[in-house]
Amino acid sequence: MIDEERRPEGKIERALTVFLTGAECPFTCSFCDLWRWTIDRPTPPGALTRQLESVLQTLAGPAPDRLKLYNASNFFDQRAVPSEDLPAIASLTASFAAVTVESHANTIGPKTVAFARQISGRLEVAVGLETIHPVAAAQLNKRLEFARFDLATRFLSENGIDLRVFVLLGVPYVPADESVAWTVRSVEYAVERGASVVSIIPVRGGNGEMERLETLGHFAQPALSQLEDALDRCLQFASTVVTADLWDVERLSACEHCRAGRIARLRRLNVTGIAEPRIDCTICGGA
């Protein structure tokens, strides 16, 4: 997938995201469905290198600026990315000015710095903060202490590695009428810890656990208007690029008359970061 992304200094980058298949993540966050794209044994050595090679061979035209390697797990977990593959992966990234990988805060450490030194571009690590709501965070089963998150962000900054953060909208156990406010607070928390980019991800049903929590009244899938509210309020954070994750956005409930226009507006905001009036709709009143 290739898309355009804004960086904090205003540059618009072309970013190539490569979805790699390897070992399942050992954390079992309640909202996560990424296990659907993983295998139930350690990633065989050489597998990721071959996958990446095959994607890069299909690239035509000018090379994108950034390569995002998303393996539906933690890049610095030996089971997910065998250490012996790191030099070959690093050399495959040579034509990119920047590389993004994803990792739980707990698996950020010396291996991260070693990989940053192996690649010729600048490393960015994407970390899930999800929410700072204390009760909801404890229920996510993510096993993430905020102190550990803070430590990881300091470690990245001290080693010249950029930080991207994932924050959720519609977290189970957060009351629906407080949902947007907690998302904005969580984004602010990431901004204060030096995140270059924060992506707001609406929690999606579909993994079974979310449906169970919905039946119990602990989860309601967020509406498109809540995603708009959250992003509009986060445009105030000038030092950080805040975007709305629009993967599967069609699943969010919205007025059918203006849904397409609202999604198009969010796509523009993601790239420009410049506030725009909400879509005016004669059917729903733009609510």
Ligand code: SF4
């Ligand atoms: S740490 Fe990330 S990949 Fe692993 S279960 Fe949690 S959300 Fe999913």
Ligand SMILES: [Zn+2]
């Ligand atoms: Zn409408």
